[in-house]
Amino acid sequence: MVKLAVDINGYLLKNPVMTASGTFGFGEEYEDFIDIGALGGIVVKGTTLHHREGNAYPRMAETASGMLNAVGLQNKGVDHFVSSIYPRIKHYDTGIFVNVSGSTIEEYIQTAEKLNGLEQIPGIELNISCPNVKEGGMSFGVHCPSAIAVTRAVRDVYKGHLMVKLSPNVTDVTEMARAVEGAGADSISLINTLLGMAIDAEKRRPLLSTVTGGLSGPCIKPVALRMVWQVYNAVKVPVIGMGGIMNATDAIEFMLAGSTAIQVGTANFIDPSISVQIVEGIKAYMLRHDITDVNSLIGGMLID
Amino acid sequence: MVKLAVDINGYLLKNPVMTASGTFGFGEEYEDFIDIGALGGIVVKGTTLHHREGNAYPRMAETASGMLNAVGLQNKGVDHFVSSIYPRIKHYDTGIFVNVSGSTIEEYIQTAEKLNGLEQIPGIELNISCPNVKEGGMSFGVHCPSAIAVTRAVRDVYKGHLMVKLSPNVTDVTEMARAVEGAGADSISLINTLLGMAIDAEKRRPLLSTVTGGLSGPCIKPVALRMVWQVYNAVKVPVIGMGGIMNATDAIEFMLAGSTAIQVGTANFIDPSISVQIVEGIKAYMLRHDITDVNSLIGGMLID
Amino acid sequence: MYMKKRVELFTVTRNRRINNEYIVLYAKANGELPDISPGEFVEIKVENGQNTFLRRPISIHEVHQETNEMLLLIQEVGEGSRLLAALMPGDKLDLIYPLGNSFTVPKSGRMLLVGGGVGVAPLLILGRRLREEGAEVNFLLGARDREILMDLTDYKQHGLVGVTTEDGSAGVKGYVTDHPLLKERLKDMDRVYTCGPDAMMRAVAAVAKEAGIPCEVSLENMMACGFGACLCCVVETREGNKNTCTEGPVFNIDDLKGW
Amino acid sequence: MYMKKRVELFTVTRNRRINNEYIVLYAKANGELPDISPGEFVEIKVENGQNTFLRRPISIHEVHQETNEMLLLIQEVGEGSRLLAALMPGDKLDLIYPLGNSFTVPKSGRMLLVGGGVGVAPLLILGRRLREEGAEVNFLLGARDREILMDLTDYKQHGLVGVTTEDGSAGVKGYVTDHPLLKERLKDMDRVYTCGPDAMMRAVAAVAKEAGIPCEVSLENMMACGFGACLCCVVETREGNKNTCTEGPVFNIDDLKGW
Numbered sequence A, B: 001m002v003k004l005a006v007d008i009n010g011y012l013l014k015n016p017v018m019t020a021s022g023t024f025g026f027g028e029e030y031e032d033f034i035d036i037g038a039l040g041g042i043v044v045k046g047t048t049l050h051h052r053e054g055n056a057y058p059r060m061a062e063t064a065s066g067m068l069n070a071v072g073l074q075n076k077g078v079d080h081f082v083s084s085i086y087p088r089i090k091h092y093d094t095g096i097f098v099n100v101s102g103s104t105i106e107e108y109i110q111t112a113e114k115l116n117g118l119e120q121i122p123g124i125e126l127n128i129s130c131p132n133v134k135e136g137g138m139s140f141g142v143h144c145p146s147a148i149a150v151t152r153a154v155r156d157v158y159k160g161h162l163m164v165k166l167s168p169n170v171t172d173v174t175e176m177a178r179a180v181e182g183a184g185a186d187s188i189s190l191i192n193t194l195l196g197m198a199i200d201a202e203k204r205r206p207l208l209s210t211v212t213g214g215l216s217g218p219c220i221k222p223v224a225l226r227m228v229w230q231v232y233n234a235v236k237v238p239v240i241g242m243g244g245i246m247n248a249t250d251a252i253e254f255m256l257a258g259s260t261a262i263q264v265g266t267a268n269f270i271d272p273s274i275s276v277q278i279v280e281g282i283k284a285y286m287l288r289h290d291i292t293d294v295n296s297l298i299g300g301m302l303i304d
Numbered sequence C, D: 001m002y003m004k005k006r007v008e009l010f011t012v013t014r015n016r017r018i019n020n021e022y023i024v025l026y027a028k029a030n031g032e033l034p035d036i037s038p039g040e041f042v043e044i045k046v047e048n049g050q051n052t053f054l055r056r057p058i059s060i061h062e063v064h065q066e067t068n069e070m071l072l073l074i075q076e077v078g079e080g081s082r083l084l085a086a087l088m089p090g091d092k093l094d095l096i097y098p099l100g101n102s103f104t105v106p107k108s109g110r111m112l113l114v115g116g117g118v119g120v121a122p123l124l125i126l127g128r129r130l131r132e133e134g135a136e137v138n139f140l141l142g143a144r145d146r147e148i149l150m151d152l153t154d155y156k157q158h159g160l161v162g163v164t165t166e167d168g169s170a171g172v173k174g175y176v177t178d179h180p181l182l183k184e185r186l187k188d189m190d191r192v193y194t195c196g197p198d199a200m201m202r203a204v205a206a207v208a209k210e211a212g213i214p215c216e217v218s219l220e221n222m223m224a225c226g227f228g229a230c231l232c233c234v235v236e237t238r239e240g241n242k243n244t245c246t247e248g249p250v251f252n253i254d255d256l257k258g259w
């Protein structure tokens, strides 16, 4: 038997495969396809203090080996999550993380507070990197002082695991990583989407209502891998890597680069059962390579 | 007849299609395939003050809709360019721009000075964005003070057209653009490659000798288009856009986003005649859309 | 009844070319095909496409329950649909299905089914089901010209078929709204269903609304997942944004904002 | 004589399967095939690959000048080669060619041509040309096992053929360096040519060097362009970095650093 469990700074995932926020709904959308309990963890849709309608349609454009989205954190607000959604999903036999966003630090604080003490929610993922909202979102995550401020403020009120999700749209991601580590993050997840844009040459119009949007999928994998490796070498807290993971090989690359766990995002749209297949694929790789503990892959890239 | 000529701040290109540095050699490599004179301009290989052997092999990895490279500015130095290469290529009936790199400001200055007064070289492209060298290169291009310093220093000594090439590996590309504009850039080209990385999961080793390298190709197009649009809206000097341009439609998208001219890079490897085909494709688009002057495409994206 | 969504590898049994732009793929399930309701769609993985990263949503055109075959009407508009149109018997088709809600199928009444372009696809299975339930079916199918007009044989089995073409090369010249079925006989109808280009659906919806006749539209919003996970396909309704892929693609126009 | 490089659409005329992993594609030029020298290669555009952004470099295995056909020996190792191996007569093949330098072809002497795995590809045309010029040809071909051993018929037309397999299922058991041709009769040879896995070529080069016999190797460095524009394929030589694609793929081992 191979050992698949990984410890993200005190919280144990049964295996390193999680799903990425905004690509996995609240898990329910995938119940027809997989046993959610087979996953190491899931991160549910970005949640804010108040109900948000998100951005206008169109919100999506296909790009080379990827896609742009401009959903803009559409959600019914944290109270709705706690009262209506949580009771429906709390039976999942996996760690449920809530992705938390806000326009002001006060909103982040209040949202996090409302998630305190939900027994089946071991932690939150602080989204300081959403490129698709006018205020807050990414603006917190691209400058150190604001990243520190929001992380520290939430750390002060939130009792569970605090994962902070970084933006790739920065000059030096290690600076941001060290900043949020210093401010109390228990783990760091990355990358969120790259800010991109697409144009319809025939109509001479942007393809997204918001003109720019977030790029995800295999096209961003090289950038994501690089940032995971950089951050892994810069901080002590566990790194949760993502960005274009489509299969078990990709997942293993992220672990070799320094990820303790990984998140599967856009790939879920193309194959809704891929996350569970990745768990199986990691097992197969370990057997083939005579690896008994998945932890030995973390940061295991060999450099001469 | 359609009008294809564009003016990049005083220098006239016969059409908006240039080729990108490092992907077009010195033009000679393409003589078998195309008439170089059919292009608006070419930017030759990155040139430094002294001879450089570049990075160790392997220098290349294929990625989803793109590639990573870690060539590391291999070149024989500016003196060799002036004495041996320039005489061989100066007959090209197109604008030849030399891509200039350095490890210190002094090196940039000396290299640029040696290119002064070469009659068939209307300008240089200042590469302050190369991610593949340990010193200099990108480090100049990701912080405003150094970008300003190197641009101003070269501006003081170089008499021709000064194009400055920006790195996409920054938090705010408009800040960099305004900085180099203020420091005397005649035009701004972007984007250079995104810093990325690739791993061989089976061998558990990086695919590049340098671990990280520069990502190019269609995978980066959404990021490039976004940055071109941002910079177009931030500065007055002309913008020369590039990043994943594979065909005329892509080229037109870059013009609509604000490019006065565009550069074709990685696509040359896949089809060595693509640059000239793009000139033809732009003509065809203009005829189909009843456009008589290509200049009307520049920044022509319609937003409600 | 809720049908569990699934990912399944179908086998192409036939590729029937309708005209220059349209083909019908016959895709056979491995086992028994579940019940399919008119209006539901599939998400197809396009193998070997260099620019087809996401799946492609395609309506279920008709179902042959006896042979466990699903028919998909595909218009070649880009790389994805061209690759699908090139599939041959024996090729595999990776589908997620059944997706979306479905059209209302009353047991009686006079129904007008208005389709434009490839939007005629879901109207065939809808027409059949309406007829089987006991309603009277009237099709009104619009096309650019006779060259890309659908094969009408199948439709004619289920009801009357009116046709318009923009150039008058078949049926009434003009848009569907120029056809007597919509201009004169609309008031005799109990319900209008429409699927096709946005402009056409809005025009049909406008006349139906004016005549006070219930109207259901099937929207073709851009979709990334097709099963409610990405929130990319939203449409504004009176109750806020709804997912076209799960709460649609069929909407009653009274529920849509701006229709 | 310098042959102008060109991009040309060839037509596949035959796909000959050699074994489980190898096929030979016969590709016919539109017009007259230019002179091809042994060691030259082509860059193939892999259509419809989802992970094949760059062209694939493939050696020219043999040329049939009469029919203007080029033969390419392809080993299925990944998506690109698998898609190429699935091409059928009538399919198009987009090639850039002829690329690279070529092997030395003296008019006399005793030659040893050592190939491992798919590295045997360029040795066929080389063997023929050497024989035509008047040299004596000895092939030594290594394979993992008999299942993936080359069809030797063509090679036997041009000279003697020695074989090794790692499991001894055909020829001498072991690596090429275990074969008498390299262990005992090397001293009779005037020149060694080798192409195959890096480790094999280095082993062959080492024994040749020790014996003081000139040795040419054909390198398979990772290439992005294939025609000298990207500087990705460099190899360290005594005169600094050289492009494997233009100044190679054939190098005399004396010129290579660390060989």
Ligand SMILES: Cc1cc2nc3c(=O)[nH]c(=O)nc-3n(C[C@H](O)[C@H](O)[C@H](O)COP(=O)(O)OP(=O)(O)OC[C@H]3O[C@@H](n4cnc5c(N)ncnc54)[C@H](O)[C@@H]3O)c2cc1C
Pocket (backbone or CB within 6 Å): C041, C052, C056, C057, C058, C059, C060, C072, C073, C074, C075, C076, C077, C078, C079, C080, C081, C082, C118, C121, C122, C219, C220, C221, C222, C223, C249
């Ligand atoms: C619920 C639903 C049902 C559909 N049913 C059918 C059907 O039965 N038969 C059929 O042929 N098509 C149908 N479509 C449209 C079909 O999904 C698109 O035509 C297809 O995805 C285009 O893919 P492509 O790669 O060929 O074109 P692309 O190269 O991706 O695009 C080519 C052109 O098609 C248009 N297009 C792309 N995606 C869509 C879309 N989602 N809706 C409308 N236009 C689009 C683009 O504007 C573009 O100009 C349906 C769409 C939806 C959302």
Ligand SMILES: Cc1cc2nc3c(=O)[nH]c(=O)nc-3n(C[C@H](O)[C@H](O)[C@H](O)COP(=O)(O)OP(=O)(O)OC[C@H]3O[C@@H](n4cnc5c(N)ncnc54)[C@H](O)[C@@H]3O)c2cc1C
Pocket (backbone or CB within 6 Å): D041, D052, D056, D057, D058, D059, D060, D072, D073, D074, D075, D076, D077, D078, D079, D080, D081, D082, D118, D121, D122, D219, D220, D221, D222, D223, D249
């Ligand atoms: C000058 C030259 C001549 C060649 N001649 C032949 C030939 O005649 N027949 C033939 O079958 N192959 C030949 N190769 C190797 C061939 O180019 C690769 O096997 C092919 O590109 C793999 O593509 P893929 O998409 O199938 O595999 P990928 O999925 O890209 O890779 C699969 C595996 O193949 C290996 N590989 C990828 N590229 C190369 C490469 N350039 N060289 C060696 N290994 C590689 C990788 O390490 C990887 O593990 C030659 C290579 C060069 C440089």
Ligand SMILES: Cc1cc2nc3c(=O)[nH]c(=O)nc-3n(C[C@H](O)[C@H](O)[C@H](O)COP(=O)(O)O)c2cc1C
Pocket (backbone or CB within 6 Å): A020, A021, A022, A023, A045, A046, A047, A069, A071, A073, A099, A127, A130, A165, A191, A192, A193, A215, A216, A217, A218, A220, A242, A243, A244, A245, A263, A264, A265, A266, A267, C230, C231, C232
């Ligand atoms: C449609 C969509 C919606 C997303 N919504 C969120 C979100 O609400 N919060 C968040 O932190 N990240 C969100 N993301 C980013 C993903 O969680 C992930 O960081 C990114 O997509 C990169 O991973 P991938 O390439 O595997 O998709 C979203 C991504 C997509 C594609």
Ligand SMILES: Cc1cc2nc3c(=O)[nH]c(=O)nc-3n(C[C@H](O)[C@H](O)[C@H](O)COP(=O)(O)O)c2cc1C
Pocket (backbone or CB within 6 Å): B020, B021, B022, B023, B045, B046, B047, B069, B071, B073, B099, B127, B130, B165, B191, B192, B193, B215, B216, B217, B218, B220, B242, B243, B244, B245, B263, B264, B265, B266, B267, D230, D231, D232
């Ligand atoms: C192999 C290779 C070498 C490059 N060398 C240089 C260089 O010397 N100087 C430079 O400014 N940019 C260099 N670039 C970057 C390109 O000029 C261009 O900015 C980048 O590749 C994005 O465009 P593309 O996606 O069209 O290739 C190089 C790119 C590649 C792929």
Ligand code: FES
Pocket (backbone or CB within 6 Å): C222, C223, C224, C225, C226, C227, C228, C229, C230, C231, C232, C233, C234, C243, C244, C245, C246
């Ligand atoms: S397409 Fe993803 S939610 Fe509708």
Ligand code: FES
Pocket (backbone or CB within 6 Å): D222, D223, D224, D225, D226, D227, D228, D229, D230, D231, D232, D233, D234, D243, D244, D245, D246
């Ligand atoms: S492969 Fe580009 S220079 Fe050799």
